[in-house]
Amino acid sequence: MTQLEELLATWIPRQRWFAGKGLPIDALRVESQHVLVPGTPGLRVLVVEVGQHGRTDRYQVLLGLRPEGSIGADLAHAAIGVCELPGGAEGTGGPCVQAVYDATHDPEMTARLLEHIARGHAEDGVRFRRMPDTEIHTGLRSLVLTGEQSNTSLVYGEEYVLKMFRRLWPGHNPDLELTAALSGSPFVARPYGWIETDLRDSAADTLVPTTLAMLQRYLRSATDGWVLAATSVRDLYASPGVAPEDAGGDFSGEAERLGAATAAVHRDLARALPTDVLTPESQGELAESMVSRLDVAASQITALEPYAPALRDAFDAFADLDTPLPVQRVHGDYHLGQVVRTDSGWVLLDFEGEPAAPITERQRLSSPLRDVAGMLRSFDYAARHQLVGHAREDELAEPARAWAQRNREAFCAGYAFGGGIDPEKHQVVLRAFEYDKAVYEVMYEARHRPAWMRIPLDSIAALVA
Numbered sequence: 001m002t003q004l005e006e007l008l009a010t011w012i013p014r015q016r017w018f019a020g021k022g023l024p025i026d027a028l029r030v031e032s033q034h035v036l037v038p039g040t041p042g043l044r045v046l047v048v049e050v051g052q053h054g055r056t057d058r059y060q061v062l063l064g065l066r067p068e069g070s071i072g073a074d075l076a077h078a079a080i081g082v083c084e085l086p087g088g089a090e091g092t093g094g095p096c097v098q099a100v101y102d103a104t105h106d107p108e109m110t111a112r113l114l115e116h117i118a119r120g121h122a123e124d125g126v127r128f129r130r131m132p133d134t135e136i137h138t139g140l141r142s143l144v145l146t147g148e149q150s151n152t153s154l155v156y157g158e159e160y161v162l163k164m165f166r167r168l169w170p171g172h173n174p175d176l177e178l179t180a181a182l183s184g185s186p187f188v189a190r191p192y193g194w195i196e197t198d199l200r201d202s203a204a205d206t207l208v209p210t211t212l213a214m215l216q217r218y219l220r221s222a223t224d225g226w227v228l229a230a231t232s233v234r235d236l237y238a239s240p241g242v243a244p245e246d247a248g249g250d251f252s253g254e255a256e257r258l259g260a261a262t263a264a265v266h267r268d269l270a271r272a273l274p275t276d277v278l279t280p281e282s283q284g285e286l287a288e289s290m291v292s293r294l295d296v297a298a299s300q301i302t303a304l305e306p307y308a309p310a311l312r313d314a315f316d317a318f319a320d321l322d323t324p325l326p327v328q329r330v331h332g333d334y335h336l337g338q339v340v341r342t343d344s345g346w347v348l349l350d351f352e353g354e355p356a357a358p359i360t361e362r363q364r365l366s367s368p369l370r371d372v373a374g375m376l377r378s379f380d381y382a383a384r385h386q387l388v389g390h391a392r393e394d395e396l397a398e399p400a401r402a403w404a405q406r407n408r409e410a411f412c413a414g415y416a417f418g419g420g421i422d423p424e425k426h427q428v429v430l431r432a433f434e435y436d437k438a439v440y441e442v443m444y445e446a447r448h449r450p451a452w453m454r455i456p457l458d459s460i461a462a463l464v465a
């Protein structure tokens with residue numbers, strides 16, 4: 001490994017967006033390095049290959065370069081280290097020792113990204129694109145959004161958000177594809193542009209245009225759906241003996257409006273992008289993929305094993321259904337943290353799909369009920385997460401169940417009222433998607449938040465009871 005690769009092998013596993021937590025890094029290689037700002041201070045986009053346990057993932061790193069010893073206090077938290085870089089100070093000849101740091105925290109450097117998108121510039125294999133009929137204000141200072149994210153988002157002057165996709169797969173990111181297809185909808189934040197490069201698809205041995213980042217309108221008045229729901233749950237838990245419908249912070253009106261917004265987005269996606277009907281064979285394959293995901297999860301998480309037969313039965317029942325299943329592009333990783341409440345209503349974000357799945361899989365058409373199931377799981381999460389370690393856990397189990405049930409029903413009613421298919425009439429499909437999502441969540445939590453693994457596990461226990 002080069003000195004830079006050694007540094008990255010220590011720094012990358014500590015980042016929130018690193019998906020391979022818990023496993024040692026066996027190999028790391030800088031696959032490509034694109035110079036956006038030559039010299040020092042300098043800016044490069046790196047595509048880094050990380051090998052772990054027999055598989056290789058790619059990550060995007062925005063690397064800042066400064067002369068050794070010149071990283072000020074404002075960037076100290078972003079420091080990666082000091083190393084010799086080939087062509088470190090472009091124009092000066094040979095290798096040169098540089099301080100390298102995470103440039104997402106450096107507004108001087110990130111300002112260049114916004115300028116490049118505004119101008120539709122291209123630089124060293126990286127293309128910056130502006131959406132037609134948009135005007136972009138430059139000269140805005142960026143700040144990194146804090147929070148539990150799979151990617152990194154920069155907010156420019158409360159006007160735009162630039163989401164840098166961290167884990168890269170060859171292809172256009174579905175977040176960009178779907179947000180662009182929904183442009184003009186009141187239920188999505190307007191897209192302004194994107195950044196892309198070519199990434200090698202080793203299976204096909206071709207270079208594929210691949211999205212590195214997407215620029216969108218920043219919604220100033222937005223409040224996270226998860227935060228709103230968690231506040232409602234907290235209110236309920238602080239009012240012993242009060243039913244969810246009588247509690248001050250009842251969420252069901254919002255849940256119903258969210259259901260209607262979701263149905264409207266599904267309708268618009270079905271109008272703008274391809275749709276189909278699943279053949280019985282494809283439905284069988286989908287059920288099989290749910291079973292395989294369960295098998296992998298149960299082989300790693302022994303606490304899942306007792307529920308595996310009941311889960312398999314639900315997937316089999318789905319495979320045996322003989323009603324044709326309409327499919328289309330869907331959100332793919334829908335939960336309360338992906339929706340925000342603004343002054344004018346709910347807005348849906350992050351159409352990326354499950355960040356751990358290859359892009360081709362995420363682009364596959366699916367039933368809109370998959371998203372409905374995702375949101376129903378999220379109501380369950382919102383109700384249960386405050387029980388973890390709570391002194392009154394046993395006493396609160398019933399209010400938690402009642403809160404989740406009330407909001408599930410309200411969401412489904414809003415979805416049907418808003419023109420979506422009535423989820424209540426498709427229980428077999430809905431159950432299969434809910435179980436599949438819960439299995440995914442067990443794996444996700446085992447990797448990212450082990451203390452929360454019992455949330456989906458408890459739900460599975462209750463669902464199959």
Ligand SMILES: Nc1ncnc2c1ncn2[C@@H]1O[C@H](COP(=O)(O)OP(=O)(O)O)[C@@H](O)[C@H]1O
Pocket residue numbers: 145147148149150151152153161163189216217218219220222224337338339340349350352
């Ligand atoms: N356009 C936006 N306006 C306001 N807040 C946003 C916007 N986009 C994202 N956010 C905030 O950032 C959080 C993470 O964004 P998201 O796109 O879900 O990133 P990730 O894929 O990394 O999880 C969201 O939950 C939301 O609170």
Ligand SMILES: O=P(O)(O)O[C@H]1O[C@H](CO)[C@@H](O[C@H]2O[C@H](CO)[C@@H](O)[C@H](O)[C@H]2O)[C@H](O)[C@H]1O
Pocket residue numbers: 148149150151226333335336337338350353354355374377378379381382441444
């Ligand atoms: O938002 P991301 O695209 O990063 O999605 C991943 O992280 C989510 C957690 O932030 C995870 O969602 C799970 O936890 C949520 C509460 O934090 C809960 O509302 C969801 O229902 C639950 O699935 C998501 O699964 C994962 O892909």
